[in-house]
Amino acid sequence: MGRRRHLADAAGALPEAIAALSRSLPAGPSPEIxxxxxxxxxxxxxxxWRLLFRVLxxxxxxxxxxxxxPEAQARWVxxxxxxxxxxxxGLARLPEDGSQxxxxxxxxxxWLLAREPLPERLLAQTRVRLGDEMPVCECGALASPGQxxxxxxxxxxxxxxxxxxxxxxxRFRWRNLMASQQEQCALLGKIHAYTRxxxxxxxxxxxxxxxxxxxxxxxGGRQLLxxxxxxxxxxxxALEWRRRELVFWQWMDTVLGACPPEASQxxxxxxxxxxxxxxxxxxxxxxxxxxxxxELQAAVGARRAAWAARVGGQGPEWSAxxxxxxxxxxxELAALxxxxxxxxxxxxxxxxxxxxxxxxxxxxxxxxxxxxxIGVLRSREACLxxxxxxxxxxxxxxxxxxxxxxPGLIWIPPPRR
Amino acid sequence: MSIVTVQLxxxxxxxxxxxxxxxxxxxxxPQGLCSKRENEAxxxxxxxxxxSEEEHGVPIARAVLVDMEPKVINQTLSKAAQSGRWKYxxxxxxxxxxxxxxxxxYGYSVHGPRHEESIMNLxxxxxxxxxxxxxxxxxxxxAGGTGSGLGAFITRNxxxxxxxxxKMNHIIWPYGTGEVIVQNYNSILTLSHLYxxxxxxxxxxxxALHKICAKLMNIKQISFRDINQVLAHQLGSVFQPTYSExxxxxxxxxxxxxxxxxxxPHPEFKMLGVRNIPQMSEHSLAxxxxxxxxxxxxxxxxxxxxxxxxxxxxxxxxxxxxxxxTLGKMSANKNLHFNTSLANLxxxxxxxxxxxxxxxxKDPALYTSWLEPDNAFNMxxxxxxxxxxxxxxxxxxxxxxxxxxxxxxxxxxxxMFASKAYIHQYTKFGIEEEDFLDSFTLLExxxxxxxxx
Numbered sequence: 018m019g020r021r022r023h024l025a026d027a028a029g030a031l032p033e034a035i036a037a038l039s040r041s042l043p044a045g046p047s048p049e050i051x052x053x054x055x056x057x058x059x060x061x062x063x064x065x066w067r068l069l070f071r072v073l074x075x076x077x078x079x080x081x082x083x084x085x086x087p088e089a090q091a092r093w094v095x096x097x098x099x100x101x102x103x104x105x106x107g108l109a110r111l112p113e114d115g116s117q118x119x120x121x122x123x124x125x126x127x128w129l130l131a132r133e134p135l136p137e138r139l140l141a142q143t144r145v146r147l148g149d150e151m152p153v154c155e156c157g158a159l160a161s162p163g164q165x166x167x168x169x170x171x172x173x174x175x176x177x178x179x180x181x182x183x184x185x186x187x188r189f190r191w192r193n194l195m196a197s198q199q200e201q202c203a204l205l206g207k208i209h210a211y212t213r214x215x216x217x218x219x220x221x222x223x224x225x226x227x228x229x230x231x232x233x234x235x236x237g238g239r240q241l242l243x244x245x246x247x248x249x250x251x252x253x254x255a256l257e258w259r260r261r262e263l264v265f266w267q268w269m270d271t272v273l274g275a276c277p278p279e280a281s282q283x284x285x286x287x288x289x290x291x292x293x294x295x296x297x298x299x300x301x302x303x304x305x306x307x308x309x310x311x312e313l314q315a316a317v318g319a320r321r322a323a324w325a326a327r328v329g330g331q332g333p334e335w336s337a338x339x340x341x342x343x344x345x346x347x348x349e350l351a352a353l354x355x356x357x358x359x360x361x362x363x364x365x366x367x368x369x370x371x372x373x374x375x376x377x378x379x380x381x382x383x384x385x386x387x388x389x390x391i392g393v394l395r396s397r398e399a400c401l402x403x404x405x406x407x408x409x410x411x412x413x414x415x416x417x418x419x420x421x422x423x424p425g426l427i428w429i430p431p432p433r434r
Numbered sequence: 435m436s437i438v439t440v441q442l443x444x445x446x447x448x449x450x451x452x453x454x455x456x457x458x459x460x461x462x463x464p465q466g467l468c469s470k471r472e473n474e475a476x477x478x479x480x481x482x483x484x485x486s487e488e489e490h491g492v493p494i495a496r497a498v499l500v501d502m503e504p505k506v507i508n509q510t511l512s513k514a515a516q517s518g519r520w521k522y523x524x525x526x527x528x529x530x531x532x533x534x535x536x537x538x539x540y541g542y543s544v545h546g547p548r549h550e551e552s553i554m555n556l557x558x559x560x561x562x563x564x565x566x567x568x569x570x571x572x573x574x575x576x577a578g579g580t581g582s583g584l585g586a587f588i589t590r591n592x593x594x595x596x597x598x599x600x601k602m603n604h605i606i607w608p609y610g611t612g613e614v615i616v617q618n619y620n621s622i623l624t625l626s627h628l629y630x631x632x633x634x635x636x637x638x639x640x641x642a643l644h645k646i647c648a649k650l651m652n653i654k655q656i657s658f659r660d661i662n663q664v665l666a667h668q669l670g671s672v673f674q675p676t677y678s679e680x681x682x683x684x685x686x687x688x689x690x691x692x693x694x695x696x697x698x699p700h701p702e703f704k705m706l707g708v709r710n711i712p713q714m715s716e717h718s719l720a721x722x723x724x725x726x727x728x729x730x731x732x733x734x735x736x737x738x739x740x741x742x743x744x745x746x747x748x749x750x751x752x753x754x755x756x757x758x759x760t761l762g763k764m765s766a767n768k769n770l771h772f773n774t775s776l777a778n779l780x781x782x783x784x785x786x787x788x789x790x791x792x793x794x795x796k797d798p799a800l801y802t803s804w805l806e807p808d809n810a811f812n813m814x815x816x817x818x819x820x821x822x823x824x825x826x827x828x829x830x831x832x833x834x835x836x837x838x839x840x841x842x843x844x845x846x847x848x849x850m851f852a853s854k855a856y857i858h859q860y861t862k863f864g865i866e867e868e869d870f871l872d873s874f875t876l877l878e879x880x881x882x883x884x885x886x887x
Contacts, residue, residue: 200435
């Protein structure tokens with residue numbers, strides 16, 4: 018009796034778990050789609066392609082528009098998964114017209130879910146922002162290099178004037194950007210000053226731009242409320258998913274079991290918050306990693322020996338140059354260490370912060386002080402300026418050397434500012 | 435975003451007044467040919483850029499007036515106040531009791547440093563009134579004494595103090611048969627100094643404006659006021675608001691920035707010329723209609739043949755055949771008169787502006803070999819008509835427009851310099867022969883660069 022109820026409960030728990038997962042993701046399909054995917058039914062494939070596209074493009078902060086044709090979406094999904102290191106060949110072999118392969122897609126989704134807390138991360142990225150946000154670090158900008166620039170064929174010689182033109186354009190854009198940012202700061206300052214005392218939260222004290230708009234435009238307020246409500250719903254779904262997910266993973270084992278064996282059968286990477294069942298999978302993976310490391314060390318050792326043999330035969334000026342290079346590296350390393358120590362040595366927080374204006378001299382709230390952030394930025398600016406001057410000097414010397422090598426060429430350097 | 439104007443000398447102050455007047459009149463013109471809401475947006479955009487608000491009272495021009503004599507400044511201030519529609523700030527002007535005798539060196543080395551602090555303070559006050567500063571627009575003559583020497587000094591100061599802000603100098607090119615004997619010296623010194631510290635030099639030639647007044651406006655007795663009004667009309671058609679993008683309904687926030695980014699990014703090519711079509715007396719305007727095709731055809735030929743106005747255009751000048759080698763370009767006789775462009779900006783204002791076809795300006799043959807039309811050609815537009823012209827088109831061009839005049843001035847100055855005529859007037863105040871030589875070198879380089887396009 019107990020066992021039957023347990024089974025019945027389990028039977029009910031799975032659809033609810035999947036439904037929660039689906040509600041917490043953007044473009045989540047119905048649990049029925051998941052069930053059909055286990056049996057590799059073709060009608061489930063398009064919904065799963067769409068889901069994967071949506072999830073991956075959000076993860077990569079890629080503005081790939083939804084108006085891409087399904088084939089293009091499928092191709093993009095394959096490339097994105099490959100870039101993340103997805104191991105199964107079955108996915109790469111799927112046709113892109115969305116006609117089959119729902120089980121492979123389901124496995125890919127589960128792989129993504131296992132690697133990191135996906136619903137939470139997606140929610141964090143698309144969360145509704147009420148305050149005036151200010152980024153405090155450049156990690157985001159540095160990590161996602163954006164679109165690769167279209168490669169220009171430089172088969173022929175490039176006119177240097179064109180390069181100067183483009184550099185100049187870049188400089189002007191930068192200056193215009195600076196002017197726009199100053200304008201934004203001035204206007205933000207005005208709004209913050211004018212709305213002092215209006216905010217319910219005493220620690221904030223004044224309204225942000227979004228909040229001011231809310232008051233001015235009731236229609237906008239309604240839309241904001243809708244967005245907050247849907248965000249809430251997704252948060253609740255994510256919490257429910259966390260409570261119920263074990264039964265999903267048990268079911269995924271059966272899905273994997275239903276697959277025909279692949280040539281190289283990879284194991285699922287163990288979840289970092291490993292619970293019981295999955296802990297045993299550490300073993301083979303760790304063994305693989307160790308083997309890889311030994312192989313790399315051997316290769317590196319061989320290369321080093323070969324290089325040493327090659328340069329060993331060079332004369333004394335080589336060892337002098339080498340010494341100079343080592344000293345330069347050492348100096349740079351010391352400078353970097355110094356700069357890091359100057360910056361307080363503590364890790365800078367990464368997420369954007371809400372901008373809050375306080376009375377001068379008054380007690381500040383929690384969070385960063387603008388003065389501190391400015392100080393850190395100034396020291397970094399000084400470092401970069403130093404580096405820039407060094408590099409410019411090197412360029413100048415190199416140009417002078419090149420010009421000196423050509424007879425009959427008169428070198429007129431541009432006037433220094 | 436706001437532009438702060440610095441009006442220097444007699445020339446700068448008289449022109450500045452006409453410019454602000456033209457901008458204000460146009461933005462309050464009832465015949466805008468657009469909806470009321472759009473007109474209000476246009477007005478607001480123009481006002482934010484060039485005027486500041488006071489509690490009650492008329493808008494105040496964002497300008498600083500500088501001159502060594504009080505006469506012209508007082509006239510300018512009273513003319514503006516009399517109109518009752520806008521005015522200059524009470525404390526926005528700086529003047530002294532004495533002139534500078536058309537001596538560039540005196541303006542640069544004596545007046546400049548002596549009055550640097552006061553003038554820069556005035557400018558600083560004006561900048562602080564802006565929510566956001568787009569840049570500076572400095573109006574001056576090239577060949578006079580006060581305007582040119584002091585102007586060069588102030589521009590250099592602006593470069594030092596506001597290094598990130600944009601600067602455009604509006605320069606009046608003197609009459610060929612000039613009034614001042616050392617005007618060529620003054621001109622080359624001004625140009626070379628400005629080339630180093632300014633971002634762009636927008637040039638208006640007195641000769642060209644005079645012809646426009648005579649031939650197109652049919653004015654019998656041409657005064658400086660007439661010339662300045664034509665000039666102001668041309669500048670207004672460049673700086674009044676335009677849509678920010680194709681199909682957008684918002685006005686461009688930073689026209690100065692966009693203009694500079696598109697036309698003068700290369701440090702060796704900073705000389706800009708303006709052409710405007712149609713230009714006629716108000717009386718004739720009532721009887722004329724235009725088509726975009728006709729206007730643009732004329733404008734294009736004005737660009738190619740370096741014509742200053744829409745009458746007397748040389749229609750024989752053609753662009754070189756595409757694919758012809760550079761040598762071929764120079765050997766054909768008619769192509770010697772062909773004006774190669776580096777970059778062009780066409781601004782269209784008026785009825786049915788979306789139907790205007792600008793294909794003619796996108797012809798690669800018009801441009802130098804190392805820039806293609808995608809990069810080199812830009813277009814701004816708005817439906818709102820300008821200054822009662824149902825349709826009007828302006829062209830701001832970075833091209834070989836000014837090579838010949840520049841070469842001529844450099845040549846004349848060099849001839850005088852070779853015999854050391856009048857040099858003592860400059861060396862007396864700290865401008866040495868070496869400064870002259872530096873100026874000649876720089877300008878020869880500019881001429882050569884433009885010739886090699």
